[in-house]
Amino acid sequence: MEQEIKNAVGLGSPELVIESKPKPEPEPKPTVTIYEFGRLLTENEPSVKKK
Known part of the structure; x- marks a missing residue:
């Protein structure tokens, strides 16, 4: 009876x-705020020649 209880609970199985x-x-990526967005655009846009 004791062995049946151990088997039912899982104590009788040698499997680990x-x-x-x-x-x-993963580390969260930094977010860009609306205030930084304009600066990033001007830094990364190709320069436009004004006439």
């Missing part, structure tokens, strides 16, 4: 389940 390590969460 190895838990995998949790994956580290």
